Amino acid sequence: MTSPTGRAPGAARCSACEAVCCRLMVVLQPEDHIPEHLTTYLPSGLHVMKRGEDGWCVALNGARMNCGIYETRPSVCRRFVMNGPYCKAIRAEY
Ligand code: SF4
Numbered sequence: 001m002t003s004p005t006g007r008a009p010g011a012a013r014c015s016a017c018e019a020v021c022c023r024l025m026v027v028l029q030p031e032d033h034i035p036e037h038l039t040t041y042l043p044s045g046l047h048v049m050k051r052g053e054d055g056w057c058v059a060l061n062g063a064r065m066n067c068g069i070y071e072t073r074p075s076v077c078r079r080f081v082m083n084g085p086y087c088k089a090i091r092a093e094y
């Protein structure tokens with residue numbers, strides 16, 4: 001069933017979400033070119049986006065709750081689907 005807006009009732013919208021997916025670990029890929037100060041290496045050697053003490057990715061624009069490097073954001077972030085199963089699961093958990 002969909003609402004008059006065409007979305008399922010309760011469907012998430014990034015514009016009305018606290019960027020919950022930006023609390024997930026973002027593993028960087030060879031094709032990503034992210035400024036070094038925004039990234040870190042885990043003890044395992046994985047290259048990931050750095051997260052702040054608040055749990056959010058340091059590239060998040062906290063005032064607007066959107067990505068501060070949107071045009072050059074990591075490929076993992078580009079593939080993350082609004083209202084996809086993973087989006088729904090992490091929002092439910094949050
Ligand atoms: S993709 Fe999902 S979790 Fe991420 S900001 Fe959009 S609605 Fe929120």
Ligand code: SF4
Pocket residue numbers: 021022023026049057058059060061066067068069070073074077
């Ligand atoms: S790079 Fe941007 S889209 Fe990806 S987790 Fe960080 S703030 Fe979110």
